Amino acid sequence: MATHWAGYRSGALVVDRDTDRMGVMQARTEDGYPIAPVDGSGGRWTVRSMDRLRIATNEERRALGLGPRSVD
Structure with a gap:
């Protein structure tokens, strides 16, 4: 049976659609998905979804x- 993968892996450069903040996604915690900002403004934030x-x-x-992102 094939596994359906949905989501981004840790280390992905992501943008929060609500705030337009950009950061690197960290490994999921019980609180959600921590994001470490790349611009040095403020601390990391967590998104639930x-x-x-x-x-x-x-x-x-x-x-x-x-460089451009790659898919492997």
Whole structure:
């Protein structure tokens, strides 16, 4: 039986749809998904649902000096 994977793995560069804050997703905790900000503003925040998140675009990654995302 194939496993259906839904969500992003830790280390993914994500954007919070509600606040437009960008950060790196950390491993899930019982409180939700901690996000470490990449811009140095404030501490990390936690989202309860991945519906609030989207993967950063290649343009957003380039603005940080990162290469295009890859899927493996």
